[in-house]
Amino acid sequence: MAKDPDTSVDIHVFDHDADGRVSYGIAYPAESLTGTGTIGGEQVSCIAAAWMFTFKTAYPPAAKDRADARALAAEFGFALPDSHR
Template identity: 45%
Template sequence: MAGRHLAAAEEVTAVLDALEAHRVDACVGGGWAVDALLGEQTREHSDLDLWAPAGHLEWLLRALASRGVDRIFPWPGDRPWNFVLHDGARLRVDLHLYERLPDGRLHYGSAVDGTTFPAGALDGQGVIGGQPVRCEVPEWAVRWHTGYPPRAADRHDVPLLCARFGIELPDGF
């Protein structure tokens, strides 16, 4: 996998179409969620972050394989609920698998030190390449871009979201 790996809007929408065809309840996260919420692509993306129910994993993998995204891309910190797949060329998909709890909240991570968050955190609406998509809501997109030392992409994304949606800029930005 030499060279830069950048996800294009057309690739993202093709993956989302494949997921929908396989009835996978996917939600766009990360940088693409930011751009979806803003309604335009504001930077290049090295991957596509996707939230999906762990129970949909079989169909999610089938859908991604139908698009050639069928190889594990080992990444520091990989876990059974968070790992990266790629197509051997350009497209990387960073999967974030969760389980719905009886009270409706979503659980992400291990049983010992996982985190829970409201299901509504994944009820955002945005647009990628002219196609409506489900994505993280603005407040949670900001929250998930914080809590660690900000990267260049975070320093780009967070102020744009805060300015557009009237969210207070977090410390460190």
């Protein structure tokens, strides 16, 4: 089955210690894990949009990263760097 980029979801598993720090999984800053979104009508926890934009524009982009950054900029009004146009 072909992967549809408009409907794919990147899932990461996390565990937090008593102080709220990530103790298992990618060590994202705790404050970045404050977003919410909707998948199939269900609310889900996610990386906050501003943080995701920061992460996506912090390194030389692949085509998918450019597309993700453009979509985030369009939806949330972020200024798109020239490298991601």
